[in-house]
Amino acid sequence: MKLNDAASARYDLASLGEVMLRLDPGDGRVATTRSFQVWEGGGEYNVARGLRRCFGLRTLIVTALVDNPVGRLVEDLMLQGGVDLSWLRWVADDGVGRRARNGLNFTERGFGLRGAVGCSDRGHTAVSQLKAGDVDWERLFAGGVRWFHTGGIFAALSETTPQVAREAMEAARRHGVVVSYDLNYRASLWKGIGGPEKARAVNRELVSLVDVLFGNEEDFTVALGFQVEGVDEHHSALPAESFQKMIGSVRAEFPSLQVVATTLRVARTATRNDRTCQSLTVFGRSASSLSSVRHPPMRRSLPWKRFAQVAFRSSRSR
Amino acid sequence: MKLNDAASARYDLASLGEVMLRLDPGDGRVATTRSFQVWEGGGEYNVARGLRRCFGLRTLIVTALVDNPVGRLVEDLMLQGGVDLSWLRWVADDGVGRRARNGLNFTERGFGLRGAVGCSDRGHTAVSQLKAGDVDWERLFAGGVRWFHTGGIFAALSETTPQVAREAMEAARRHGVVVSYDLNYRASLWKGIGGPEKARAVNRELVSLVDVLFGNEEDFTVALGFQVEGVDEHHSALPAESFQKMIGSVRAEFPSLQVVATTLRVARTATRNDRTCQSLTVFGRSASSLSSVRHPPMRRSLPWKRFAQVAFRSSRSR
């Protein structure tokens, strides 16, 4: 996998996705708190922010916000995140939030037996109203970009966002930009716009334009329509061989794929499964796993850490 | 004006309106803060809460919330406010906020030259989707209520809320419940659903069912369509006689009105106008002002304070 030259590129990565204001009650609970801390976040954006602040890469976010104090707060948080905002699209405010809003995400931490409970308030957002033609992808990629990233959350925002993702990917490929996609299936988002069937249709169309694909077991099965033999409905056991076989099918069906990255969790006991053992498996061209690293869990950030270390550095040293 | 007997009534007042989560950055600004304190609030609800916590009256709110952690937080805040929630309508959550949301209100304080800046995020709320027939007003008023209140903010939430207000008022009148209405004109709310013309049409229809009407100069002119002679567009001067004359016209046109309450502000200098002198004028049946009290400004709470003192107490002593 070859990246565009670092010296002549202005950005290492451009990401396309929603950025929400995250409201966090700290040690308390959303339903009884009297204060919230705020952060910004979003599946696709987090990749751009992490690569910028942890690895020093030059990253860019393509998104949209309503131009009101909440939108400006999200901008203020993104500025702190160091992600370039030149391609942030500001949408006029109607003063009430009927026509377009900014996405909000109320999240709390679990404690002991109690699971983490959240509350997404992201209907009618400016970014969900993005449609094909709104972004001048040619100009963006012509400015010099090495990697383009988007994912299944952005594609689930509305009927129009998959088309935006498609035109971005096609433009990226024309400019030799590596394209990655994180399946990141969220049932609640798809529920109102067609459910799992629609998710599969959208994802399959987009994955055909992808170089690097991220996903966990649920992503590959529910959101992309593959089967893993020997997996029951609770995902309590995940035989590595079956999984590797499934990945083989994925690569056979989508020949553009150069890398498939996933994290396999081995459940040990009820409370310790995802705290003690997780391995990243990256399946490259050679049909066998590129690398498999036992690691304390860092969820979705792990594949990106490896990629930042491998893909960007090696291509820079050229 | 005679109120239903206190002893046989279960509630002193029932109010109909939206209750929003208010997010307050304290000494900071919405656009640059890293934390918010939260409160609950809403024009019509504040009347019920104030009468409960400041004057010990038994009050009730008729409203709707989506049943998610944000809605439960608003409930938690209303419980603290002491307002009865038996008639709170819970609407199912879709997990995303596309179909129905809870209203949010980001507000900050001004400082020196800088005005207070807010940001209403109240589109697509559960309460704005209330429609005629959703609330069993007969049962509510049959349970014993002395006063019913709603206002121009609730009426501006959607196409359907004025009809809810109308059926509530009609039911109230059938049970001898005093009906009050606060015009409370908000241009931003009306903008998307018909503008000032629509506001005037809706308000005029509802005011014909009202006993006690609240409003300031803008409310009577823009939102109800009356004229005050000698007032320029900046409302810089407000001749009391012209205002009293206008009130006379209001009462002539709406014979059900028993009391019209307003606050007249006399602008002195640019920065001190509403901090030093404000008078409450209550126009009763006798065509002259019932009482006119010079008072440091307490904005919309002032008329209610007077009413709590006069109306409820006198009727209780009977």
Next chain:
Amino acid sequence: MKLNDAASARYDLASLGEVMLRLDPGDGRVATTRSFQVWEGGGEYNVARGLRRCFGLRTLIVTALVDNPVGRLVEDLMLQGGVDLSWLRWVADDGVGRRARNGLNFTERGFGLRGAVGCSDRGHTAVSQLKAGDVDWERLFAGGVRWFHTGGIFAALSETTPQVAREAMEAARRHGVVVSYDLNYRASLWKGIGGPEKARAVNRELVSLVDVLFGNEEDFTVALGFQVEGVDEHHSALPAESFQKMIGSVRAEFPSLQVVATTLRVARTATRNDRTCQSLTVFGRSASSLSSVRHPPMRRSLPWKRFAQVAFRSSRSR
């Protein structure tokens, strides 16, 4: 065990006990903090609050507070808790706290080796001065109540509170209201008013009027005077058979008892005993345990959770 009909009852449960202001230094320690968060709490009250907020039952607290800002703060916290306050008795303030006070409870969390340290400041409280005849129990239970709860903390507040508990229980029984009592022995409270002997005398008198009794090993032995064979002074081992035998004696001596609920902790290692294994055992009519559930520990809340699920639901469905 049959509960009064839910439809015709106004309250599912009425609880009698002290409600204190709890001052909590967060991650810090009481003795060196510079700020406290506040909560309300009390052994008997917590049952009413938990049933209201976790299970949606309609609950009531019978208690007393001094009418000063601290008392009003406790009221504000109880309002948030959703427990009905119609039977809260307000006592006049003397401005100094000599005659009657509100109870305070300074508590901190332990950390590692360091145990949790608290500081109860509950002498001379308004509720401890409640005496027989102060509460019109006939009127309360006539209004429709299904369950009455009090406990050994309330009974230890003063010389007069056991008499209040007794008259409440007698009235409850007259109205077919189920009576429960949590022994909840606190040596510090009894120390100044007669010690364990007095505790046993008071508890034995009250338990004779009880349907459902809660207690742990110390409660049954020290506070009620029974013996568990094979238990040393450190309660390091607690043979289940001996315990069950003791429960048999309890039920033989107090024939009104329909259910005895307890939590048996099995100490494993010094630091993990009460964090990993605790079982709830409910002894019903048939002399054998009704149910025994292995469960991560939730201390005193566990029996109530089971009861809310079983007792209230089953009786509701009738």
Next chain:
Amino acid sequence: MKLNDAASARYDLASLGEVMLRLDPGDGRVATTRSFQVWEGGGEYNVARGLRRCFGLRTLIVTALVDNPVGRLVEDLMLQGGVDLSWLRWVADDGVGRRARNGLNFTERGFGLRGAVGCSDRGHTAVSQLKAGDVDWERLFAGGVRWFHTGGIFAALSETTPQVAREAMEAARRHGVVVSYDLNYRASLWKGIGGPEKARAVNRELVSLVDVLFGNEEDFTVALGFQVEGVDEHHSALPAESFQKMIGSVRAEFPSLQVVATTLRVARTATRNDRTCQSLTVFGRSASSLSSVRHPPMRRSLPWKRFAQVAFRSSRSR
């Protein structure tokens, strides 16, 4: 007025009084807050703390606390205040607060029209149970002290505290220590132990042993029994000549007095009276005022500031 030599004295001032934990809801109100900041405070103690931290004098507090986490928190705050705690008396804790407690003071700030509201919770405190003979005053003063201070709050704590003040004053006089007393009348404290009559009797007995007396108009009239001609019950006007005449009577009746210090407030308007103009008047031996300084108000701290500047410095330079 001559002070003991600074070089041979260990302490510049010893103060006798209660030290309470002050709980402060910040910008909020006691009755609705969810958190408190804490400070330590007390009329007589504040003098010792201020002289230590603002003027660098070596000061000592004689007081008593219950040895529990709240008492240790007050100690922690006093350590920060720099006042010597060698003569702090620790009283055993009974675990409940029936026998002896630590004093608490909940105070909030007023805002605009709203006055400051507080709530004293200081009944049954350890310090109020101090009695004659508890403190070895001979040893304390023999160790070298230049000034002894106490006041009318300490004297109002109980039946026994005036006797403690008396024996302290007598011992101080034997060692040539200047004795000061701040009348500081608090109606709520005296109410339960004899009212204004008792206050006057106690104060008159103690003032006969005093060198320097502090008080405002209410102190001299209600708490000491003098009359100021031409003062109505609202203290709306305070003619300086009448006041000076009254001071003359005070000095005639109490010949030990060398200095009488007071602050006269001139009420201008309802809200600005005590914010814009206050003068300190110190009446010395020569029957005329020593100094009269117009000053923005600093309430009771003003006389002490002047004394620290004048009395201690001049005596030090000797």
Next chain:
Amino acid sequence: MKLNDAASARYDLASLGEVMLRLDPGDGRVATTRSFQVWEGGGEYNVARGLRRCFGLRTLIVTALVDNPVGRLVEDLMLQGGVDLSWLRWVADDGVGRRARNGLNFTERGFGLRGAVGCSDRGHTAVSQLKAGDVDWERLFAGGVRWFHTGGIFAALSETTPQVAREAMEAARRHGVVVSYDLNYRASLWKGIGGPEKARAVNRELVSLVDVLFGNEEDFTVALGFQVEGVDEHHSALPAESFQKMIGSVRAEFPSLQVVATTLRVARTATRNDRTCQSLTVFGRSASSLSSVRHPPMRRSLPWKRFAQVAFRSSRSR
């Protein structure tokens, strides 16, 4: 005054100066607080930040920081400020702060009579060790810059910083970049490196290369060596004519100056002088004042606001 074309320039303004971590005890005082909020700040940097966040201009800071967590915190704050950091110079950390440090500024607010007290901890900072040749000014200005700003604080940091300012100004002039300089005299900074004499020598050398000069009365007199007739040492009166005359002398002596901007404060009363009346006077080429605006005081930000409005906008519209 003509600015380089906006379209072909990458930055509207580049500023050279120190950026410190500002530690702010909020409502408390530095000497007794237990927590600090943090901000970033610095005389020259604030211009770049304000133009970026208030007026949307593209600004750049040239400065240096030690690469340790404190330096990274200042970076994080500057990212939030939106100022471009491409020319931020990172200096290696020695782990102790002997060789190079980051500047800190502890500041508190005054209250009533009490003045604001601060504490600068900026010795041995990385930026104070900048020397001629460290920055490639040719490359910077060749990239497209319209305005260069620095000032008398940067010039006072060390013996070497004036030389850095000089080479920057010379390079700017070669590229047609407007050069501005804020005299901003700070006695404490100059004290250790030559005092007012040295300040005057350094400032006079640099002002000869300046187009736009900012200063107040103290700056022009103490830090640049001019006289204003009729001004006493307390600056209590500031005759406008004398000031204008002095400005005339400044412009005569420094012919490169195109604009001199100052704020004249008229002292009214002790406490209100700088809160109610301040005027900005900008002296342009024509020897008379370009504009004089009565304005509530905004201290040093006022001239910049006017410039952003006038200079940048007019040149953009060309």
Next chain:
Amino acid sequence: MKLNDAASARYDLASLGEVMLRLDPGDGRVATTRSFQVWEGGGEYNVARGLRRCFGLRTLIVTALVDNPVGRLVEDLMLQGGVDLSWLRWVADDGVGRRARNGLNFTERGFGLRGAVGCSDRGHTAVSQLKAGDVDWERLFAGGVRWFHTGGIFAALSETTPQVAREAMEAARRHGVVVSYDLNYRASLWKGIGGPEKARAVNRELVSLVDVLFGNEEDFTVALGFQVEGVDEHHSALPAESFQKMIGSVRAEFPSLQVVATTLRVARTATRNDRTCQSLTVFGRSASSLSSVRHPPMRRSLPWKRFAQVAFRSSRSR
């Protein structure tokens, strides 16, 4: 080991060392926080504070601070700590921090995989400029002191501080004061003033005057120049016998040593080594270990706890 008589001594312990302001971002990180809590701390000072607040001993700190608000904040924190400040040396402020500063220590907590990261900003501090002759040790020890403590951090502050430590130790020995020294090697401090070689030279000179020596494995090897057989560079295994043998060599070379105290950690697994098992070993005169206590780890505080219990109590009871 015999201590001076407690009754005739004014202080139980005098400690010599730097006291820094510790800035703590709580749950956040230094590089991204917006607020810090502050504490005071320093290796040698912590001993004095702990003995005062945990064990009630009378302790004293000899140190120096710049007299500015930051220095006064450190004083305020030390007052709260209860350590006597009579021998705190105040150094004049130059307003900028070029000549002398107060030490700062930014520290954060690690989390999971992430290690704790700190940032020492302690160059050019007032205390590092202490030199022989600055402190009147004769007068200090003549006032009655039982124990003198200092350590390898103080000795590493500058070229002059070892001489201060030496003259203090010599004076202490003349007055029969026990002398203790904590090697506490910090590579970063020594790096700029001679590295490990210099550390060894300084430490060896000082240890020859010491009665009680504290150190861990790195201290004895790197900072004092001894060898422990069988220890690799990662200190992964620490054979107790080799360690004891090394201690024997230490005592042979430094005959003044009466006690050598150390904590041996046994690494079990990567993450649990220092959380589950640590033993304190105190080697006394008899060449074998005085006591060896298995203990959850309390790092450097453990030896002191044992000493407070043993040394001070036994000597007091005499």
